[in-house]
Amino acid sequence: MRRWLAAIGFLLxxxxxxxxxxxxxxxxxxxxxRIGLWVGRMFPPYDNFRNPPTSTEIGGYLQxxxxxxxxxxxxxxxxxxxxxxxxxxxxRTLTQSKAIFYPVRWFLNLLRGIxxxxxxxxxxxxxxxxxxAGVLGVAFHTWxxxxxxxxxxxENLDLTPMLALEAAGVSRPRALLYALLPxxxxxxxxxxxxxxxxxxxxSVALGVVGAGGIGQDIKNAIDLLxxxxxxxxxxIVLVMITVxxxxxxxxxxxxx
Amino acid sequence: MPILHVHELTxxxxxxxxxxxxxxxxxxxxxxxxxxxxxxGSGKTTLFRCLxxxxxxxxxxxxxxxxxxxxxxxxALCQARRQMATIFQQFNLINRLTVLENVLASQLSNVPFWxxxxxxxxxxYHEWALHCLDRVGLHDLADRPAGQLSGGQQQRVAIxxxxxxxxxxxxxxxPIASLDPETATLILEELRGIAREDGxxxxxxxxxxxxAMHYADRIIGLRAGRLVVDVVVSEFSAMQxxxxxxxxxxxxxxx
Numbered sequence: 001m002r003r004w005l006a007a008i009g010f011l012l013x014x015x016x017x018x019x020x021x022x023x024x025x026x027x028x029x030x031x032x033x034r035i036g037l038w039v040g041r042m043f044p045p046y047d048n049f050r051n052p053p054t055s056t057e058i059g060g061y062l063q064x065x066x067x068x069x070x071x072x073x074x075x076x077x078x079x080x081x082x083x084x085x086x087x088x089x090x091x092r093t094l095t096q097s098k099a100i101f102y103p104v105r106w107f108l109n110l111l112r113g114i115x116x117x118x119x120x121x122x123x124x125x126x127x128x129x130x131x132x133a134g135v136l137g138v139a140f141h142t143w144x145x146x147x148x149x150x151x152x153x154x155e156n157l158d159l160t161p162m163l164a165l166e167a168a169g170v171s172r173p174r175a176l177l178y179a180l181l182p183x184x185x186x187x188x189x190x191x192x193x194x195x196x197x198x199x200x201x202x203s204v205a206l207g208v209v210g211a212g213g214i215g216q217d218i219k220n221a222i223d224l225l226x227x228x229x230x231x232x233x234x235x236i237v238l239v240m241i242t243v244x245x246x247x248x249x250x251x252x253x254x255x256x
Numbered sequence: 257m258p259i260l261h262v263h264e265l266t267x268x269x270x271x272x273x274x275x276x277x278x279x280x281x282x283x284x285x286x287x288x289x290x291x292x293x294x295x296x297g298s299g300k301t302t303l304f305r306c307l308x309x310x311x312x313x314x315x316x317x318x319x320x321x322x323x324x325x326x327x328x329x330x331x332a333l334c335q336a337r338r339q340m341a342t343i344f345q346q347f348n349l350i351n352r353l354t355v356l357e358n359v360l361a362s363q364l365s366n367v368p369f370w371x372x373x374x375x376x377x378x379x380x381y382h383e384w385a386l387h388c389l390d391r392v393g394l395h396d397l398a399d400r401p402a403g404q405l406s407g408g409q410q411q412r413v414a415i416x417x418x419x420x421x422x423x424x425x426x427x428x429x430x431p432i433a434s435l436d437p438e439t440a441t442l443i444l445e446e447l448r449g450i451a452r453e454d455g456x457x458x459x460x461x462x463x464x465x466x467x468a469m470h471y472a473d474r475i476i477g478l479r480a481g482r483l484v485v486d487v488v489v490s491e492f493s494a495m496q497x498x499x500x501x502x503x504x505x506x507x508x509x510x511x
Contacts, residue, residue: 164348169337170364174372182352
């Protein structure tokens with residue numbers, strides 16, 4: 001009986017949500033032929049050979065794809081550097097003082113809670129259109145997640161070698177750098193590569209809000225209903241993501 | 257001349273039924289080798305942690321020279337701790353660093369911060385560290401990662417690190433409990449040599465009474481957090497042994 005009530009309750013919730021989200025299957029079915037036509041036009045022979053991307057245009061797209069990778073790389077690196085100190089303060093095993101631990105965790109949660117998309121929108125307004133706004137967006141959001149991931153890495157480490165140095169009168173910062181960092185470094189690098197890979201995928205979308213890279217080309221192609229170009233752009237993104245995934249995986253395997 | 261004086265030292269852990277250390281009082285002479293005996297849970301490790309203040313005692317005094325460590329602020333404590341080196345049962349070396357880098361860790365407080373962070377020590381420090389490694393016979397393993405060494409070798413690296421620290425006191429917390437008997441003998445020889453030749457005071461907790469009888473000058477015995485034996489080795493007898501190990505009403509009632 002209770003199970004039935006739960007099922008009915010969930011169904012009602014789902015119906016409510018669908019109405020709120022204005023789900024309209026009829027509209028999808030009605031427009032299905034158009035979507036099919038558009039997808040068809042992404043592939044050669046390109047709308048009966050009208051308007052295929054030229055080699056110059058493809059060159060431009062490749063360059064913007066590189067910009068997207070650059071946004072993710074610089075943003076991730078800045079976040080990694082900024083994450084060292086807060087990760088120590090947000091590691092339960094290393095920071096006993098609740099007056100430090102909780103505010104640092106809250107701050108990191110705040111950064112993590114705001115998507116890089118929102119940050120990028122904000123920075124486009126602040127520093128203007130272009131990839132730099134994207135870098136700042138990625139850096140700020142990633143700062144929160146990365147410091148938290150680093151803190152978890154630190155919490156898994158054996159602290160006794162560090163405590164042994166402290167027992168001999170070595171100060172906490174020195175003991176941390178000397179005894180704990182060598183142990184933490186492999187997991188830090190692995191985490192950073194994983195986040196970088198994630199950020200490359202995420203940075204594609206950043207172009208949509210004017211933060212540069214290949215995302216901007218994708219938005220333009222859709223706005224102009226330029227499907228041959230959209231097909232080419234999606235192909236470039238697919239190749240780019242695959243290559244980045246491979247590089248990241250290989251490097252992480254090399255750490256073990 | 258006592259170098260270490262412990263007065264009414266008490267430690268009660270939160271939610272514990274009885275104190276882990278109960279009003280322990282004793283003195284140790286400079287350059288002596290003192291063995292601490294007692295069963296598991298008798299308070300040996302807590303005593304050591306209260307001596308170097310890795311654990312804060314509930315009450316009492318820890319006097320090194322004429323300084324009461326419990327009254328020091330964190331900066332002064334950091335400075336004071338350099339006079340006391342600790343050797344652990346599980347060695348507690350930094351496994352990813354080399355043997356030499358582990359010994360050099362004893363010099364971290366003596367170099368500028370950037371040198372500590374980059375692990376770059378002046379050449380004089382290298383020579384001193386190598387000299388200390390030579391003392392324990394590990395000069396040739398200086399460039400090996402510490403984690404690759406055998407237990408006995410790792411413990412000798414820990415001894416070299418303690419020596420390199422130029423401390424006045426070495427605390428050895430069950431230094432041979434993870435080692436085979438032959439290696440254990442070598443380690444204790446090493447520690448006794450340091451007490452005799454360098455005049456460094458050694459406090460060493462042990463499980464085996466036979467080792468204590470052979471290597472120590474003095475035996476201190478703990479039982480359920482209380483100090484029940486404090487004698488020079490020649491006076492350690494069956495009666496003291498009973499105080500340490502025999503259980504039951506019969507003993508508790510004895511005078």
